[in-house]
Amino acid sequence: MADTPIYQLVKDALRAKIESGALLAGDMVPGEEQIAADFNCSRLTAHRALRELADEGLVVRRRRAGTQVAPRDGGGVLIRIPSVREEIEGRGFAYRYELLTRRHAAPAAVIAEALGAAQGERHLNVVGRHWADGRVFQHDTRWINLAQVPAALDVDFSEVSANHWLLENVPYTGVDHEISALAADGRAAEALEVAAGTALLRIERVSRLGDRPITHASMLHPGALFSLKSERR
Amino acid sequence: MADTPIYQLVKDALRAKIESGALLAGDMVPGEEQIAADFNCSRLTAHRALRELADEGLVVRRRRAGTQVAPRDGGGVLIRIPSVREEIEGRGFAYRYELLTRRHAAPAAVIAEALGAAQGERHLNVVGRHWADGRVFQHDTRWINLAQVPAALDVDFSEVSANHWLLENVPYTGVDHEISALAADGRAAEALEVAAGTALLRIERVSRLGDRPITHASMLHPGALFSLKSERR
C-alpha cells in the first residue's frame, strides 16, 4: 500500500496532468475545496499541495481568481556547477590541489571594484591549481576581501584550498557568475600547460554576504580537454 | 504593524542566526515545541517554518534527533542561464532571430545517441542565429526528436525560433547541459562572423520528458564579445 502522504499524491496527480499536456498554461486548476472533495481530504491538505506546486513555479495562485497552470517559463534554465573536487573525482581522476602563490597586495582596479573595495586597498590573493591525475583541470585566481574576512590573513592555504576554507568558515548569501571563453595568452598557457591560443573556459565568481562582496574568483579551464556538466532542473 | 506571517518571522529569525554565524553548521536548532513557545504560536506554525528551511537546505531534520544547521554545501552552485532573447534585450540590444536552414535528415552518430534515436533515423534539424543589434550573439544548431515531437514537422521555423516554439508547445521535465570552450574553425567563424581561431563558448543542451530526449541543441557564442551572466542562488 502506498503510504505516500496525501498532499504528495495530489501534487503528483496535478504535475502529471501538467506535464502530459492535459492541462495547458493558463488552464484553471480545480480549487482547494474541489480537490479536497476529489481526494477525500481536508482543505488544508489540498492547500499544501497547491502551495508547494506554486512554490515550484508550476502553477500561479491568486485569491478569488483561483489557481491556474503557470505559463512556461520561456525564461532561463537552472543548472548546477559542481565543486571542482566533486567534478574531478566524479570523472574518476585523482584530485590534488596545489598552491602557487599567496600574497597580500592591492588588486587591479577591475577586481577592486568587484570587491567593492577602495582603489589601492590591500587584500589577500591566493592562486592555485586543481589537478586531475596528471593534468591541470583548473587554474584558480582568488581575491579575498579582508574587510569582510580579516581572519583569512592568518590562514596558510598550502593545505586547504581557498575555496574549501571559505566554504567552511565564511557564511555567504549569494553568488554571481560570469562565464566566458577566451584564447590562452602566454601566462595562462603556461599555468595550464597547454599551447598558447588554446580556447579556455573562464568562470568568474563573486560571492556575497548580503550585498557585501566576500571574494572574487577567476577560474580557468582548458576547454578543449574538459567541460562542465550540469544536471537537470 | 508587521502583517508578515508568523512562520515567516520564525524563518527570518532562524535564517539570520545561521547567516550571521550565531548558529554554525551542526548546531542544534530549537525544537518545534520550543519555537512555538518562544514565538507564542502553534506547533504547526513552527513546523512549517522549519520544514521550509529544510526544503531550502539550510537545516537538516531527523525524527527524534531534532533539527540542526545543515553543513555548508561545499558542493555546487546553482546558476540560471537566461533565454537568449532575455539575455540580449537585458543588455539593451535589439533582438532578432534568423533561420538559416531547416531540413529533415539523419543526424551524426553522436547526436543520434544523445537523442536516444536509432542510427540513420531522420529527425528535424533547425539552424539559426540570434542577433544582438548588428552582431551575431549566438549560433544555434538544433535537432528535434521526431519520435517524441512529430508535430514539429509541420512547423515552419522562419518566424518563431525553434527554442521558442518548443517551450510553448512541448512539455519537458529536465534539461542536461554541457559547457565548453573551443576555437572557431572555418565554418563556425563564418557563421558567427568572427576570425577563425577565436575562442567560442559552447553550450550543449538536451531537454527531456522523463528519460526520453526531446531535443539536442548546440549553441555557440563568440566568447570574447559576450559572456553569460547568471544570478544568485
Next chain:
DNA sequence: CCACGGCATTTGTCTTTACAAATTGAACCC
C-alpha cells in the same frame, strides 16, 4: 455607456487536536 461600490468567492494563515513514524537512549538479558 461608464464608474463606483459592495458582495461572494477563493486563497492565506493560524489554532487545536490527533495519531503515525522514526530514531535515540537507556534498561535489560545473556
Next chain:
DNA sequence: GGGTTCAATTTGTAAAGACAAATGCCGTGG
C-alpha cells in the same frame, strides 16, 4: 561486555474550524 528490546522524544501528516485578505463580478447610479 555486547547485543537486543522497549519506551520516550521529536518530527511528519492530517482534520476541522475560524478568520483575514484580495479581487473578480454584478448591480447600482450617474
